Amino acid sequence: MIHNKYNKEVTGAEALILALLDEGVKDVFGYPGGAIMPVYDALYDYTDKLNHYLVRHEQGATHAAQGYSRVSGKPGVVFATSGPGATNLITGIADAQIDSTPLVCITGQVSSQFLGTDAFQETDVVGISMPVTKWNIQVTNASEIAPAIAKAFYIATTGRPGPVLVDITKDAQFGKTVYNYEKCHSIRSYFPYPKINTESVKQAAALINDAKRPFILCGHGVLLSNAQNQLLALAEKGNIPVASTLLGLSAFPAQHELYVGYLGMHGNYGPNLLTNECDVLIAIGMRFDDRVTGNVNKYAKQAKVIHFEIDPSEINKIIPAEVPVLGDAKEALELLLPLIKTKNRKEWLDRFVECHEIELEKVINNAIEPTTEKIRMSEVIDKFYKQSKGKAIVVTDVGQHQMITTRYYKFNDTNTNVTSGGLGTMGFGLPASIGAKIAKPEKQVVAVIGDGGFQMTIQELGTIMQSNIAVKIIVLNNNFLGMVRQWQQLFFDRRYSFTEMKNPDFIAIAKGYGIKGKKVSEREDLNESIKEMLDSNEAYILEVVVENEENVFPMITTGAGVSEIILE
Amino acid sequence: MRTTYTISIFTEDRIGLLNRITIIFTRRHINILSITASESEVKGIYRYTIVVSVSEETITKLITQIDKQVEVLKAFYHENSEIIFREIALYKISAEALNQNDLFSKIIHENNARIVSISSDYIVVEKTGDEMEILNLFNSLEIFGMLEYARSGKVAVTKPMKTLTTYLKELENNSKITIKHFNNN
Numbered sequence: 001m002i003h004n005k006y007n008k009e010v011t012g013a014e015a016l017i018l019a020l021l022d023e024g025v026k027d028v029f030g031y032p033g034g035a036i037m038p039v040y041d042a043l044y045d046y047t048d049k050l051n052h053y054l055v056r057h058e059q060g061a062t063h064a065a066q067g068y069s070r071v072s073g074k075p076g077v078v079f080a081t082s083g084p085g086a087t088n089l090i091t092g093i094a095d096a097q098i099d100s101t102p103l104v105c106i107t108g109q110v111s112s113q114f115l116g117t118d119a120f121q122e123t124d125v126v127g128i129s130m131p132v133t134k135w136n137i138q139v140t141n142a143s144e145i146a147p148a149i150a151k152a153f154y155i156a157t158t159g160r161p162g163p164v165l166v167d168i169t170k171d172a173q174f175g176k177t178v179y180n181y182e183k184c185h186s187i188r189s190y191f192p193y194p195k196i197n198t199e200s201v202k203q204a205a206a207l208i209n210d211a212k213r214p215f216i217l218c219g220h221g222v223l224l225s226n227a228q229n230q231l232l233a234l235a236e237k238g239n240i241p242v243a244s245t246l247l248g249l250s251a252f253p254a255q256h257e258l259y260v261g262y263l264g265m266h267g268n269y270g271p272n273l274l275t276n277e278c279d280v281l282i283a284i285g286m287r288f289d290d291r292v293t294g295n296v297n298k299y300a301k302q303a304k305v306i307h308f309e310i311d312p313s314e315i316n317k318i319i320p321a322e323v324p325v326l327g328d329a330k331e332a333l334e335l336l337l338p339l340i341k342t343k344n345r346k347e348w349l350d351r352f353v354e355c356h357e358i359e360l361e362k363v364i365n366n367a368i369e370p371t372t373e374k375i376r377m378s379e380v381i382d383k384f385y386k387q388s389k390g391k392a393i394v395v396t397d398v399g400q401h402q403m404i405t406t407r408y409y410k411f412n413d414t415n416t417n418v419t420s421g422g423l424g425t426m427g428f429g430l431p432a433s434i435g436a437k438i439a440k441p442e443k444q445v446v447a448v449i450g451d452g453g454f455q456m457t458i459q460e461l462g463t464i465m466q467s468n469i470a471v472k473i474i475v476l477n478n479n480f481l482g483m484v485r486q487w488q489q490l491f492f493d494r495r496y497s498f499t500e501m502k503n504p505d506f507i508a509i510a511k512g513y514g515i516k517g518k519k520v521s522e523r524e525d526l527n528e529s530i531k532e533m534l535d536s537n538e539a540y541i542l543e544v545v546v547e548n549e550e551n552v553f554p555m556i557t558t559g560a561g562v563s564e565i566i567l568e
Numbered sequence: 569m570r571t572t573y574t575i576s577i578f579t580e581d582r583i584g585l586l587n588r589i590t591i592i593f594t595r596r597h598i599n600i601l602s603i604t605a606s607e608s609e610v611k612g613i614y615r616y617t618i619v620v621s622v623s624e625e626t627i628t629k630l631i632t633q634i635d636k637q638v639e640v641l642k643a644f645y646h647e648n649s650e651i652i653f654r655e656i657a658l659y660k661i662s663a664e665a666l667n668q669n670d671l672f673s674k675i676i677h678e679n680n681a682r683i684v685s686i687s688s689d690y691i692v693v694e695k696t697g698d699e700m701e702i703l704n705l706f707n708s709l710e711i712f713g714m715l716e717y718a719r720s721g722k723v724a725v726t727k728p729m730k731t732l733t734t735y736l737k738e739l740e741n742n743s744k745i746t747i748k749h750f751n752n753n
């Protein structure tokens with residue numbers, strides 16, 4: 001529905017709302033304040049078309065918008081006021097930037113005549129957000145609002161997606177303009193989809209067909225370009241093992257026989273070890289993050305690297321590519337598929353099976369069986385996985401529980417893993433789960449959070465209460481900032497400097513917000529409690545008291561190469 | 569090994585874009601040796617000339633990061649041998665130089681400089697050239713008492729290069745090829 005036909009005179013604030021509707025926006029996360037009041041006033045007349053979720057802190061709005069975007073594929077939209085409202089967005093924007101998540105953030109700004117005067121709640125949010133946005137702009141005139149929004153949506157959602165910010169002065173919001181919406185379809189200085197070079201695709205195919213030990217690394221880009229089916233077809237046609245980065249999890253079915261696990265610091269044994277044994281490394285939509293590569297000087301030196309990537313600045317940034325294929329992953333894989341020859345690679349695949357057996361024996365079996373006095377995180381995740389059949393949308397915070405969840409939850413449904421990867425933002429989990437549930441109300445959405453991270457954005461329980469959002473929250477309480485404690489134990493001589501936590505009664509807090517909850521510390525109650533949580537048709541917090549000093553293994557320690565991964 | 573590179577960036581006319589570009593350098597702890605910005609031969613398109621001394625690996629990575637900015641049309645980098653470049657300097661010296669008129673005139677003449685302003689207290693001399701030439705004149709004039717000295721950044725044009733207008737045409741054709749929206753489900 002394009003509102004051109006009205007050609008009516010509206011305020012800049014109303015033009016903003018109409019532009020959002022013309023972009024198909026249904027949900028907005030935000031928090032009002034002085035400089036954005038005209039927008040909230042205009043919104044008051046459109047609440048039948050635009051759902052606004054009132055968060056409890058602007059950071060929560062950005063993470064909720066991220067969770068929303070990650071599971072829906074649509075851009076997340078955020079409103080905030082100037083000054084502190086705007087600066088509170090920065091962490092979430094930075095997180096979205098490094099994890100390629102499209103957000104459109106709208107901030108109010110002081111009136112244009114006050115710009116640069118240190119006016120009340122004036123902050124240079126365009127300047128502050130510049131390093132962490134894909135694009136941003138300040139608008140000082142009502143007539144510029146609709147074109148800025150059109151550009152913002154186009155830039156945020158095309159190519160390698162990312163966050164954009166539109167800062168609108170209060171006089172622009174009050175000003176009058178004739179509303180006229182034209183969607184943006186191209187910008188002459190911006191090429192979101194490089195044209196795929198068919199020669200490179202042929203070279204890639206030749207390398208793969210000749211390879212004895214090819215190995216696919218699947219990243220977030222596969223999900224972003226919706227190339228899951230093409231990836232599956234490539235793996236099956238070539239009998240090629242597939243491993244995933246943290247953000248690539250759920251792009252390839254975890255139960256598939258060609259799926260060999262998860263890469264990186266706390267990933268699986270086989271895929272890390274065998275990165276240094278493959279002859280052709282096929283990286284798809286991933287950027288060789290240091291958490292994946294370990295020491296780059298000891299990374300896949302023997303392999304020829306094929307890099308499917310949409311962002312030219314990622315090619316050769318960390319790992320030089322023998323054959324770079326620049327462009328959209330789905331398009332590129334479609335061109336590649338007919339050129340791939342079927343080959344039996346059983347011997348190579350068996351190497352992964354052997355490694356998996358070693359990991360089962362040395363790590364996994366122990367982790368999911370009752371071998372310790374207190375419950376271990378891995379037991380909780382294993383039981384939750386089994387009960388939800390790997391079909392829930394799983395949102396994680398940052399820390400040990402995140403690594404354990406991504407290790408022990410087997411993502412059987414596509415695009416169901418939501419976590420903060422590149423920035424590692426504690427406090428991401430709770431608000432991101434709110435956004436995910438709003439985007440996919442029909443899905444079971446479960447957040448797994450540590451006792452530390454939970455308290456970073458715990459106020460968003462208020463959002464859950466006010467907007468009746470039926471997210472399920474598992475708090476794995478070890479009374480420690482566990483991941484930091486693990487490092488202190490292993491590398492700082494057990495000097496537990498400020499990592500022990502005295503925690504509040506989480507269930508009482510939940511109760512204060514009118515949210516059901518239960519605390520479990522006995523193994524025999526665990527399965528039943530998880531069931532109760534999953535069966536609940538409203539929000540539910542399950543606090544599990546877990547082993548205090550559990551460590552996450554395997555591990556690639558700082559400076560070590562991927563094949564130096566240690567199991568215990 | 570470090571080399572001096574001159575980066576030419578063609579951009580849309582946008583507030584804040586220069587900031588966005590300098591952040592790319594700051595973030596990587598790279599010092600900008602000189603920077604100039606002006607409108608190019610095509611109306612509405614700006615040209616930034618930035619000089620840095622970095623390794624070849626760094627310069628190629630910098631260029632892709634600069635190119636990635638939405639409103640950058642294109643960034644190029646060149647070594648000194650591939651470009652024609654000049655700087656301009658203004659030297660303000662004491663009018664007492666006129667007391668040694670012969671020497672003063674000789675310096676001006678030999679350095680291909682010119683006098684752009686004379687008043688009762690001071691003289692302003694102008695010189696275009698490369699860094700060394702400009703520095704040499706500074707050293708020669710210093711004996712008269714240097715009151716003020718200002719040097720521009722480098723301006724440069726490349727030796728062989730497609731014209732900007734041909735390049736822009738290509739861009740416009742390219743951007744029409746594949747337009748697709750982000751869509752997950």
Ligand SMILES: Cc1ncc(C[n+]2csc(CCOP(=O)(O)OP(=O)(O)O)c2C)c(N)n1
Binds near residue numbers: 400424453480
């Ligand atoms: C905002 C922020 N501050 C600090 C850190 C550093 N950090 C990484 S993991 C971690 C501990 C997390 O503790 P908790 O939430 O209890 O989870 P656990 O590791 O115990 O599962 C910390 C402090 C971070 N990632 N993010």
